[in-house]
Amino acid sequence: MSGEEEELTWCTISDEEQEKCQDLAKAVQEKFSDFFASRITWNKPRFSYKIGCQRAVSKEECMEYLDQGIADLVSLDPGEVFLGGRYMSLVPIMQELMQGDIDHFYAVAVVKRGDLRDVHTLHDLRDKKACFAGVGSLASWSLPISILMDRRVLEIVDCNNHVKSASEFFGTSCAVNALDDKFNPLGDNSNKLCEICAESGEGHGQYCSSGDPFAGYEGALQCLRDKGDIAFLKHSTVELVAEVPESGQEDPDVCDYDVTPTCEAARLLRTDTPDRIDPLTGRHPFDLFSSAYRYNKKHNLLFEDKTRKFLRIPVPQQSYKDYLKDSLDHILRVRHCPVPSMRLCVVSDHELSKCIRMMTALRAQLLQPELSCFKGHDSVDCMKAIARSEADVAVVDAGDVYTAGKNYELIPVLVEQYNLDTPEYYAVAVTWEEDPDTDILYLKGRYTCHSGIMHAAGWVLPMAYLINNDRIRPYGCDSIRAAAEFFSKSCVPGVSSSDYNFGKTWNNLCDLCHGASHAFCSRDPSEDFFGHTGAFRCLVEGGGNVAFVKHTTVLENTDGKRRQFWARNQINTDFQLLCRNGKRVPVQEYEHCNLGKVKGNAVITRGGSAFNQTQVDAFLNLFIYAQSFYGLKFGDDFSFKMFSSEEPYADLIFQDATQQLVVVPEEERDYESFLGEEFLHAMRTVNCRAGRSVLPPILSVIILPSITSFMLRALL
Template identity: 40%
Template sequence: MKAILTLLCGACFFINVHGQVRREARWCTVSAEEQVKCETLVDAINERDALGESYPPGFDGGYLKLPQLMCVQAMDRFDCMQRIADNNVDLIQLEPGIGYTAGEYYNMLPIMAEKYVAGDNDDGLSYYAVAVALKSRPDVTFDNLKGKRACHSGVGRAAGWVYPVSTLIETEQMPIVECNVPVKSAAAFFGPMCAPNGLTRYYNPFGNNPVSVCENCQGDIEEFCTINDPYAGYDGAFVCMASGDGDVAFVRHHTLTESSTSNTTWTPDDFELVCTDGTRRPYDQAENCNWGEIASHIVMTSNIHNPELQSEFKKLLTLLSLDFGEEGEHKDIFDLFESRHFGKANLMFTDASKALKDVVEVDGGNRLTYYDWVGEEHRRRLTVLNTCPIQQARICVVSDYEMTKCENMIMAFAAKTLKPDLNCIMGTSVRDCMEKIRLGDADLITLDAADVYTAGKSYDLVPIAAEDYTGYEAANYYAVAVARRTDSHLTLFNLKQRRSCHSAVMTAAGWIIPVDKLIETGQIHVRGCNSYFSVGQFFSKSCVPGVLNSHYNTKGTNPVNLCEACSSGGNMHCERKSDELYFGNSGAFRCLTEFGGDVAFVKHTTVRENTDGRNRADWARNRRSDDYELLCNDGTRKDIDSWRYCNLGLVPSNAVVTAKFKNAETRAIYWTLLNFAQQFFASDGNDDFSMFDSMLDHKDLIFQDSTVRLVHVFPENQTYEAYLGPSFLRAMERNANIDCVTGSWSASWSPSLLLALLSALLSTLITI
């Protein structure tokens, strides 16, 4: 009779043939061989129960009183960790390198530890990381590993990766190729390698790791360079080297004797240890010739399980160790720490294990978390592994709200150990930030296209990344004019003496493009070379954040009515920063919705971002997108989704800029930091932090909230001229070169423009 599985209160229980309800202990396996061993263990438990013999003290009732062991096969350990996080499985054995990842990213904790020496004390709760080479290859030494073929148990594993690679980086043998990507550094240092998982998504998020990291692996299509590759794991890495497909293997010290004694092709005496002092030693001298001492492997479970359930799991594992371990009374039924007759080594547990020990009983109970289990030295090694030539990347912000978000970014980036470290510098304005970056007192800031022009022309700054608002690497957007649907008489050609809302002075969508359009169509006639004065004469009242700031009001003559429609009070009124509630694209749209203006000049995504429940702020909560329309160049109006055909012009996206004097390597490091960060924090649904989301009432902090991702500005385009393109450059230059005699652009009107004006005039007459 088969068991019946039921779900009860989110936990999986088991009803056996006797009607007893037992909680499952679902063990996650990662290969067919491990699944067979696990299922064989389940059979051994049933056989042990059937014997009717007594159980050790404290285990009255035996396995029937404990959770029922079940076996669930997954693709790999990361799949297992995700299943544990989702409460679909419960238990897995992990070596400390991957165990640290499990604790940090999957909320798991250690409950039992492998013990490699018999006895009740704390001896045997660690092992050595060693490098092994054939005795016949005396040329393989610590000082000449460059270019050698390396065999690793797996990327991310302690003895097979973290300790050897960190040692080579720390001793400056291995140069840093790219921050946050030690796989690339290892690939550049070694020759052809087998480093399983080196091309998987977790360690290769951008899909551009060199294929040489897997060149010497041996698996078929599905197993190639995975944890199931024949050359994966400690045993696989040793065979990779011993078979001549590698020059050096990075393994644990037990591996050499286990693998060599189980294979008749070689003996332990055929190998030597490669020491970090440049010498070589016999295979049995790992204590004096190793690359570090590492905490033993651990059985881990979800941290969300209550202490009572964790205790039940521990009792089950303890009884398994007492029954089937090295000194188990029923080892003849099943050998818990032997795997080779199942087809592979180290299945479920390390074959070198003698027993399992409750972590509560280790070191007086001071190593109960993944963090404490691996220890200070392992954590230091991880820091070394993420060594970066640049210590910090300083983002310049211009408001208290941006500073708050930036400080949250610091914590989020640090939690993912991203390098270089992020820092935040407060500037008094965007221009002040430009100056700070020019002088080397800050490194990065995200700028509107018009500010990119100013930053490049006046401050020698260059773009390195651009915001993408579509997800298709389209680093641009459309500038549009938005009006209320109820103001149906309003067109782009009868805005005189209306009220206007602008994202900010000298921004692309909020000022450059619309003012350029109004001057080009002859509606604004600039007098005295002062476009600010002429715009103030054209509109009755406006909110143009920053227009009275000294950078833009050099003579103190800019009209105050350009700030009269702004919302914030005191010193923040009409400031070119998020302290002004009507600042930015969302702020300009808010100005329109709250009847501060009749038209808002914004980017084409703004209306959608702030209507139909997409913005939870009070001012946007009940806004409907169909209450607004776009004003078109031909004098007509269209719905807000027709921006592709009804816009004022195409604008380059906002860009992250840095100083021109920064070399190519430094710029690449900044981009890598941002690129890695967005792999973790691009989603607005991320509970920890979202790069492209801002707090209520203050949108577009540091980055535009409509950003889907950042895209790289390739080195050949890292000038403001190349990034902005000829069309936008002409608009910027026209703004700076108004004909002071005619009061218009020096270029003559085109026939197409005259036709558009005539069409608009006819449309207006028909309406009248």
């Protein structure tokens, strides 16, 4: 190491800790040889650092400073070691050892002597005023909360927010950081776990944060003295405070919960503990492992006051997992979910790839239930898989919500919201501005582009409009035959599928499609002209005269927003909307020129006799948390984005126009209430089976489970 000193910056979180850090820096500068020479116990070059001190407001901000290179070292509680290692790639390098080389402490529940005589079991702690050192701390939060969960005392009300579960069990309490973004990602935590925190902290905005007087283990004990019924602490906290007694305070009763490792620390060693006053300064001499006598009766500044020396952690073991060992189980168990997994059904290889990336992203945030992916042949195959409990959820068009509800007792629980105030969109007819001959009232013999057979905007609403207004001969309710005989050529993905076409195959309804081999005219993203973007592409490069899509489609794919060759030179003024009165308007005027309004794509799951409220709540919870982490459309290229699809693909799993997922009210969680009477009438107009009872049961013949299966439809 060069002769020039390098600065080693320590991160502090209070004025007292900052002062101690500065005193440490002076001690290192002034008395290096006496302070360190006899205490360096491993073979290293001469210590040539000077100590710097960086003030932060919390340990989380300190971890961010380390991650950003603003600071180099900080001492952390084991629960904080988990957060720093798991989310910021920080590593533990030294461990504190207490007298006798003890490397652990006991997690204890403390009450005031003579109090809580009515508590005989853990269940009796319900509605008691609890004091915690802070959400996420190991001994004061993760360990007791996980034990209460394991013994089914504390009900899990939110798989991804243990603060909410604790709020439901305890009475008004103090758990600092309960409202912090890390533990309150949706911003809807109750204030209940902050209500008995100190009224004011150091400066403004410290209430229920790391600066609150009731923060930390010593603060939690003070909370017990002043307001609480029970405090969850380390055994060393009670011993330390007893050394600097508060007048008039009774000794607490202590019961231990478990054993956990001591706090993470750094490279510096201590002086002998002084027992005298320095005659020159009138203060106790500086001591690395003593705080209260010198710093306003504050304990555990920089390090635990019970620490006697450090243990160097070998490089191969410098990870949060190796450091925490068995204690990691408690930290992870507070994230336990009664529903272990959620299987999302997708319909193409491209969607499967996105689902796997989504699964990885959700695991990175430890979100529960654990997501897994199931690939179906198409949306109907996904409905069957969900009904058979081979999958749990799928994201489908409003037209498929109808099929799923009527034929398979599936229900919508979440719905996509786009750029409107409600989770709906307008179905529109788009044509070229330079094609004045195409008119919604006179489409006989024209070339048409549809997002998919029985899709709401791509088929149900436009065909119902044309039939109900006597523009097309209806042939009863056989809209496929009606379209085949009215339009010259079309692309209607899925029109030949036996799930939708129960009669003759009309080849002209696939003539404009573009998919290769088995993907040709298929009702999934493997067909290039499938979906709203696909139907618009059919209009642009497939020879179509009109495309039936949702109102956001043109604006999503023009003016440079899509980089593919087919869209590169398109601008939105090249296209117009066809209105029901025969007029044309710019594509931005969809509110006044459309074929109707329909609900957005929905997440469906099991209903009817297979309905499980616990499962539904867990699935909803996972999607809501997922979008809070990954719902942004913009960011770095490496971040997963739920509502974006990598080109050349579009609308994989979710529509790319989605801004958020909205929970469907419980009273609307059946397909009829969700879709509304107008859409149901339109569906009956275009679908001969829409008015009939549930389709005949499906007979499954399984060959080599988990590898392949063949489905046979029972004869009528």
